[in-house]
Amino acid sequence: MSIWVRCLSVFSVVVLHIAIVPVFFLGVSTPITLVVVAVVWTALLGFPAVLFPLLSVVVICDSILFGAFQFASLYFVLVAYAVSFFMRRTLLGERSGLGFFILAIFAGGAAGGYVFLNQLLIGITKESYPFGDMLLDSFLAFTLFFLLAPLLRWFELVIRTLRQEAQFAIK
Amino acid sequence: MVRKLFFQTKLSKALLALCILGFLAWWNPSFVMKPIAAVTQVLFFPFERLFSYVAFESRETVQFLSSIGELKTRNEELLRENLDLRAEEALLKEVRQENETLRRDFDLNLRKQYQLVAAEVVGLGGLAQGQSLIVNQGSGAHVETGMPVVVGKGILVGKIAEVFIGSARVDLLSSPESMVAVTTPDGLAKGIVRGEHGLGLLFDMVPRTDVFKRGDTIVTSGLGGEFPRGLLVGTLQDPEYTPDKLFQRAPVISPVKYADIRFVSIILRSNP
Known part of the structure; x- marks a missing residue:
């Protein structure tokens, strides 16, 4: 049963990424939904467990939107690893209020980093370096984090309840 | 304390995942990605359509109230x-x-009218959200890969890149793969318009002898037969020479904001 809830959460993220978030967040130059989802899922599931749902979402979105897997999508794995790395060393996940806020900032930073990576991949020129885009995307990802985190957390609670797992497992 | 071996660590798993994904991105197996896209798009399409409708309506209401x-x-x-x-x-x-x-x-054929199919945008995507759209017309409406996509009566915005059963993916002119032969309406300057990785459009490869200025409009020239002649592409900005001084180029401003597009028309090839 929990596998269906997992599929539903993956499904929701894809629909959010393709059909909802780009409509509201006009002018955004980053797949902020995927960046935020990578951060939230890693915080909730831990690094090795996040790979399967995260990569499913990335492969589905890339295949629908581009017809090919994108090099830039490797960035989401890096983000997930970085979140796991810092959570383990700073015990961010155990401090719910502060940890939540810091993770939101992390999501914002990761969105800005995506713009930087994208510029590296296509070549930076002095005229086109998009500092404005970086700031805007960071802010939007920071905002989106507060909308997506409760939704994804609810999905995980349902899954854990169905699996009858402990609610406060250490990642 | 038991020390983990390297292949048991998260770092090794991350590196393994990156290697596999990097290989996939380099290899780009379309025989794997195309079926995934076809199946998932059929599954997601009704939800994309419903939620994009709700999202567009909500956005328009907010924009109306704020304006x-x-x-x-x-x-x-x-x-x-x-x-x-x-x-x-x-x-x-x-x-x-x-x-x-x-x-x-002079016994010239009268210009043919286009046969259009109206479509609604149900999804947006791309590095700068300006590279691809998902529209709600697919193979059922005789849409085929390569067909031009316009807004209004003839503002070119892209072409069909992939067709699904009830939907299709449109690659916008701003996508890096996009290249369109264009000309100024008076025919004094000819070149190509290409996408700049979602950052905008560039009128490029214009011979030094051609004459154009800021504010001139450019339309499709019909060369290559991919797009019909006379579709509006945009307005030119300040011209400059390429670094090798062999050609001229100029940024192009499209009359439509790609992120704002909700309805498009597809020009069917079967009966132009």
């Missing part, structure tokens, strides 16, 4: 613009009739 204060000024501007356009239309009607008469006299 009430500007409506009076905007209305005055539009009234003035409308008067100018009416005068221009009357002039163009006369020119059109004259053109048709001359074409008949």
Whole structure:
């Protein structure tokens, strides 16, 4: 049963990424939904467990939107690893209020980093370096984090309840 | 304390995942990605359609409410613009009739009307959200890969890149793969318009001898047969020489904001 809830959460993220978030967040130059989802899922599931749902979402979105897997999508794995790395060393996940806020900032930073990576991949020129885009995307990802985190957390609670797992497992 | 071996660590798993994904991105197996896209798009399409409708309607309501204060000024501007356009239309009607008469006299075929299929945007995507759209017309409406996609009566915005059962992916002109042969309406400058990785459009490969200036419009030239002649692409900005000084180029401003597009028309090839 929990596998269906997992599929539903993956499904929701894809629909959010393709059909909802780009409509509201006009002018955004980053797949902020995927960046935020990578951060939230890693915080909730831990690094090795996040790979399967995260990569499913990335492969589905890339295949629908581009017809090919994108090099830039490797960035989401890096983000997930970085979140796991810092959570383990700073015990961010155990401090719910502060940890939540810091993770939101992390999501914002990761969105800005995506713009930087994208510029590296296509070549930076002095005229086109998009500092404005970086700031805007960071802010939007920071905002989106507060909308997506409760939704994804609810999905995980349902899954854990169905699996009858402990609610406060250490990642 | 038991020390983990390297292949048991998260770092090794991350590196393994990156290697596999990097290989996939480099290899780009379309025989794997195409079926995934076809199946998932069929599954997601009804939800994309429903949620994009809700999202577009909500956004338009918010935009309407926030722009009430500007409506009076905007209305005055539009009234003035409308008067100018009416005068221009009357002039163009006369020119059109004259053109048709001359074409008949010289036995030239009259320009064919396009057969259009209207479609609604149900998804947006791309590195800068300006590279691809998902629209709600697919193989059922005889849509085929390569067909031009326009807004209004003839503003070119992209072409069909992949067709699904009830939907299709449109690669916008701003996507890096996009390349369209264009010309100024008077034919004095010819070149190509290519996408700049979602950052905009560039009128490029224009010979040094060609003449154009800021504010000129560019339309498709019909060369190559991919797009019909005369579709509006955009307005030129300040021209400059390429670094090797062999060609001229200029940024292009499209009359439509790609992120704002909700309805498009697909030009069917079968009966142009």
